[in-house]
Amino acid sequence: MIRGMSDAADQVEVQSAEEQLRERRRNAARVARRVLWRGGLSGTIRQRLASLAEAAPEVYDVDESADIYGNGVVTALEERVATVLGKEAAAFFPTGTMAQQVALRCWAGRTGNQMVALHALAHPEVHERHAFAQVSGLRPVRLTSEPRLPTAEEVRDFEEPYGALMLELPLRDAGFVLPTWEELTEIVEAARERDAVVHFDGARLWETTVHFGRPLDEIAGLADSVYVSFYKSLDGFAGAALAGPKTLVEEAKTWRHRYGGMAFQQFPTALSALVGLERELPRLPEYVRHARVVAAALREGFAEAGVAWARVHPEEPHTHQFQVWLPYDADMLIEAAVRQAEETGTYLFTGYWDRGGPGLALAEVTVGASGLEWTADDVKAAVADFVARLSG
Incomplete structure (x- = not known):
């Protein structure tokens, strides 16, 4: 009895410590004067609503009636996305998991x-609780586990017939990596030889233009269908x-209706996406180029700090996101990062x-x-200060 009570108390204490750290990280992000990226996580509800109210009139007539079941501003967003990606049509979804x-079940x-x-x-294999198989009756098969996109040979020579090839561009969990343009076209051609349709998981496709040296419509044009996200790079809600x-x-x-994605009104989310397309999308190439400056400085900084x-x-980021690996315990690195901010x-x-x-531990930047x-x-300079806290 006493031992059980002790275990329960320990669990509450651990949960409390985790929550305290989460709150410290959240507060640090809000008050920090210098960050490499703020995103939607650091803003308060008041700040995010005020920002949307200020920007929305630039992208849509806010004196119009609000949307009802996907018309109005939602339709305007769908048309804008189709134009940007060079596709016949587009449909808004509340989540990429559903989209x-x-x-893929339609294909x-x-x-x-x-x-x-x-x-x-x-992403569907690692982060979506096997939704393809559990919910939609699909059968995912893995072409490779190497930390890169599948090769044309792997696509062409896979031992079983498949109906669709899904490519995540960039592949986040491998380090936001992309193939070369020539490799990508060869991969797509190999899938066509297998009579398979090609679907791009393009949650972060918006920022691939610098690496590929091609406009978005040409990149998206390689695929039969493309999914894009509005909050990962465009800072939508x-x-x-x-x-x-x-x-x-x-x-x-x-x-979408059958899956429960036909919400009554979605104008705040749709407006924030339109704002992202107007304001953030044109700036993403600049972010990508500066990410390469930051990555090189991080590498030099850790070397100079004696790590x-x-x-x-x-080594040279493919997008404006990349990984940093360090030979320390993850908890120690989290604490050092938060203390530096505080x-x-x-x-x-x-x-x-x-x-x-x-x-070893890794973080995404x-x-x-x-x-x-x-x-x-x-x-x-920030790296030197950060490393000093690891030994202090």
């Missing part, structure tokens, strides 16, 4: 094949879109540090508008 399930109905070929690190042939999109809207082993991956107002690593192996203010020397 991709719907897209399965057309091809007669429930099998979806993808990477072992693809939430939401996603599926773009592709008009017949596919019309069927997808039917399934025996540190990695920035990819004591200096500089929050160098706002992301969560995850265990990457024995004695994003460079946004606020990161453009950082010079290489600023980054190296």
